[in-house]
Amino acid sequence: MNTLAPRLSVPHLLLQAPMAGSQDSALALAVCGAGGIGALPAAMLSPEALTQELQTLSTGTDRPWNVNFFCHTPPLPDPAREARWREALSPYYAEAGLDINAVPAGAGRVPFSHAVADLVEPFCPPIVSFHFGLPAPDLLARVKGWGSVVLSSATTVDEALWLEAQGVDAVISQGAEAGGHRGMFRTNDLTTQMGTFALLPQVVAAVNLPVIAAGGIADAAGVRAALALGASGVQVGTAYLCSDEATTSAIHRAALQSEATRHTALTTLFSGRPARGIVNRVMRELGPLNPAAPAFPTATAAIAPLRTYWEKRGSGDFSPLWSGQNASGCRSLPAGEITRQLLRGFSD
Incomplete structure (x- = not known):
């Protein structure tokens, strides 16, 4: 039809x-x-x-x-889940020399x-x-x-x-x-x-x-x-x-035109809702569907500073490198x- x-x-x-x-x-x-x-x-x-x-x-x-x-439907605030999420991310904040307590909760x-x-x-x-x-x-x-x-x-x-x-x-x-x-x-x-x-x-x-x-x-x-x-x-x-x-972005383009596209996964780490992207460091180390990630779209706030920090250094290890399973085109x-x-x- x-x-x-x-x-x-x-x-x-x-x-x-x-x-x-x-x-x-x-x-x-x-x-x-x-x-x-x-x-x-x-x-x-x-x-x-x-x-x-x-x-x-x-x-x-x-x-x-x-x-x-x-x-x-925007989720209700969940301080306990937000705290677990920030605890999961805290080693990466320490590695980057960033203050996780300075990051406001929010949605994008x-x-x-x-x-x-x-x-x-x-x-x-x-x-x-x-x-x-x-x-x-x-x-x-x-x-x-x-x-x-x-x-x-x-x-x-x-x-x-x-x-x-x-x-x-x-x-x-x-x-x-x-x-x-x-x-x-x-x-x-x-x-x-x-x-x-x-x-x-x-x-x-x-x-x-x-x-x-x-x-x-x-x-x-x-x-x-x-x-x-x-x-x-x-x-x-x-x-x-x-x-x-x-x-x-240049980082995302490079990943899309590399062998990395052979491995994508559904992940909730970048927004709180399942989305398919190229597997990177944070997905491998935390697990792509880590239950600590807050409900959509509130997961974004705490991981965003890590994305910014690493992208400035040429890395997409904390970026949502969205891609379907067939990037051949x-x-x-x-x-x-x-x-x-x-x-x-x-x-x-």
């Missing part, structure tokens, strides 16, 4: 995955210019930055584009809200996508009232069915290979997480909606495989991380060229 492409007036559904911390509107516009659907990750943007980026996108292309938000990501919607509404984005479920019904109705196409990620069939019942326009079927944060929201059980080409046909069979495949798709052959299994389109992230328009090319290569999978 592919009712979404005609609705968006595009021949093919090639979506660039929103990648917070590694891109801005420049990447989204480059993808749009080459025939794909660019995306803007908004969860880490200040109100001023979000407004500016939306203005840039709305005036920079006449093609559909996507703005993405998180829908997590905010969920979609009416205040954010007030900023977004004047731009009426063609597509609004959500991660970690959906916003409250009144907020969702507000977005749909703008005429925006609504997408959200599902990592299980159960999540896909729930999203369909809430009225989304299409489901992004996110396989376990995908880089960055898992879109899990109906369960915290990682044993439920399936690979892209196991999950995709099950979601396609379960819902009466267009399904967009995500995770491990890095080239035209991957696009063809997803379409053969019933996908209406694909979403690609890792392949764009080394593009000319990405803001990916991650090359230093203009994003437009990467997009055109991927689009061949729809027509070859």
Whole structure:
């Protein structure tokens, strides 16, 4: 079922995955210019930055584009867990000569809200996508009232069915290979997480909606495989991380173009929620899923100074080196060229 492409007036559904911390509107516009659907990750943007980026996108292309938000519920303060987390990190603070007691607790990501919607509404984005479920019904109705196409990620069939019942326009079927944060929201059980080409046909069979495949798709052959299994389109992230328009750091780029990408893992160390990245020192030594890490997104605050310290010294040992399991398409090319290569999978 592919009712979404005609609705968006595009021949093919090639979506660039929103990648917070590694891109801005420049990447989204480059993808749009080459025939794909660019995306803007908004969860880490200040109100001023979000407004500016939306203005840039709305005036920079006449093609559909996507703005993405998180829908997590901010956790209640948990001083005991925060103390355990800081105790786990204290040897690394001592090694770096940093004062862990000087680091305030806090969060680096905010969920979609009416205040954010007030900023977004004047731009009426063609597509609004959500991660970690959906916003409250009144907020969702507000977005749909703008005429925006609504997408959200599902990592299980159960999540896909729930999203369909809430009225989304299409489901992004996110396989376990995908880089960055898992879109899990109906369960915290990682044993439920399936690979892209196991999950995709099950979601396609379960819902009466267009399904967009995500995770491990890095080239035209991957696009063809997803379409053969019933996908209406694909979403690609890792392949764009080394593009000319990405803001990916030099340390992260070097890791993505090295043999280190052969070993990725889901980790909660950098945010408190499972996300796939290249295994580095802190993941090896603390364990990628250390239970001391506070709930999402509060784990970020205490590990951030260590990231800053080591990155200044050329090391990504304490950095979230997000990557999917298939980084073979991650090359230093203009994003437009990467997009055109991927689009061949729809027509070859």
